[in-house]
Amino acid sequence: MKKILSSIATLIIMGTVLISCSDDNSDSSTSSSSTENTEVAKIEVSATIFPIYDIARQIAGDEIEVHLLITPGESPHTFNPTPSTKEEIEHSEIIFAIGNELDTFVTDISSNQEKIIIVDKNLTLIKYEDEHDDHDDDKHGDEKHDDHKDHDHDKHDDDKHGDEKHDDHDHHAHGEYDPHYWLDPMNAKVMAVTIADALAQLDPANAESYNSRSSAFAAEIDALHTELVELAELAHDKSFITFHDSMAYLVTRYDLSLAGTFEPTGAEEPSPQYLHELSEVVEHDNVLAIFSEPQLSSASLEPFMKDNNLSLATLDPLGGVDGRDSYQALIRYNIETIAETLKEK
Template identity: 25%
Template sequence: MTRRPLAFTAPLIAATALASCGSSDSGGPSGEEVRLHVVTAFYPLQFATQRVVGGAEGVSIETLASPGADAHDLELTPRQLASVSEADLVVYSARMQPAVDEAVAAQAADRSLDAATVADLVEHGDDDPADGPDGHDHESHEGHDHHEDADGEPHEGHDHGDEHADSHDHEDADSHEDEGADGHEGHDHGPLDPHFWLDPQRYSTVSEAIAEDLAALDPDNAETYRANAADFSAELQDLDQEFMTALADCEHDTLVTTHEAFGYLAERYGLHQVGITGIYSGAEASPARMAEITREVAALNVPAIYAESSLGGDLAEVIAAETGTEVLVLDPIEGITADSPGADYLEVMRANLTSLRQGQGCA
């Protein structure tokens, strides 16, 4: 990010007006001057920013995506566009929300943190979910020990060191433009998966990057931001170890989900994700895809299919009715609502772990 001095003149009136128009003003001062206004694109970025800011004075955090709405399909209002333009920092993730990508490129390219470049996104899922999961030898996965590295070291392919902490100058934000605006073109195996926060290690790396950008903008609170990020990272390390331990010995590793949001979680903890629909929620499953998943669930004797509390379980219920499997909730944590199985990211992740232990037959 190109640094600029902290804008001490950002008016509270503007932040308050913007918060009333579809965004949520999720933290910051009340009745005092807003010295630093941060716009986050959706809930996981909001939560990480809140944890990093902590009790630092004069910081306002606004979130663009409304709870319960599909974050991928966000359309920005004129006032939200103005908020992006006026923010001291915009925290977003490229290819997660096309409308936000466009707004940042046009109005805040030099005042943004792209979590996608920090989290080192990889490909998960199928370009065309209707093609089905052919070509994956799922049966070879069942019943094996997934966690030779159960001491907490990342699995092969997960280099979660701090090499990204200072490398997010964001010139890479458009490096995938030749793949298509939605990131779906030019991939033989699948689109880049934006759901990095479901891997606590990647999420920790992003939170540390947020702290560094805030520290550069607000040097007076730099020590606070870095200390808060370290505390949050420690909590995420504990969460990661809980998952490692709880999922180390499971009878089944095929993870059937309503959409392929759980690739990082599956990869991190030795599971194999099979999505009824693709990376982006809201897609329709073709009859061919439904039939293919139904056959695979029956052939592998998969005991559970996971639906999302925010999307309903219609697709999962159809397959479950034909195969006799159980439907459990696995939440991608794109937002927190009254239907979420927890009040924040950490609570929902632990609720997800409970579902996974039950559904995968873990000891």
């Protein structure tokens, strides 16, 4: 009888222990699930083109998720936004854009214009002149572009470009200022500060990290620039033509000899008269090469290249592909390509 009672007592004790363990596991599972559910989602921001996306990505680090709106390989001149583009824009706390008539789809789509930040603050932009057709680089005067109206996230005031308005496009559908300012790496340093300031305002707890990364980015750009100045010397007095007017900031920074562009403006086919005048420039300036772009079809320039006995290579204003998968790699690629194409000629 004692043995039976002892066995019953043992079974009761074991059952109690098992129930206790089960309760502990349930509590642990509930606690873990609760922790997961209360975990704060990352802040999300977007950028229209790869160069500003990559700068923002380098500054944001792991604290903020950065999305790219225009897929590498596409051109903002011909980009057609999709429903997923609109969804990305609406979900983003900030959208970094180039402005100056390049990526207007953002302002067309976004229901909140306040979160669009044009990253040209405190930059000197090149102003398009009334006539593009004479292919004279000296016609591109510099225009100070730092009189932006202050607002939340440094929102860009599209009407403030000096004393002139962007709505007045009597002579240029593409806008009054050349928007390809990111291709000057010294501009990229200023853009990085604008981006860091915006992220710090959005996420004050990590402001120090954003500012620190902006400084580190600037140091990398300075080192790269020093290297590229020397490399560009190999080709600075040798004339070339680009596919469209995207490289003015790059060639100005590195004292290169851009004689003209095959297309008068982005995605605009040149007229026979325009090509005739460009051929005269080729002969007069002893142009050696013409550079296409991977985002735009270059089939139309091949006959011109052959007729004028020009070398053909590719410059990339946007990047985001193998070998050009960071802002720094993109700038390096373009200067190396120019130098390699022209140095032996």
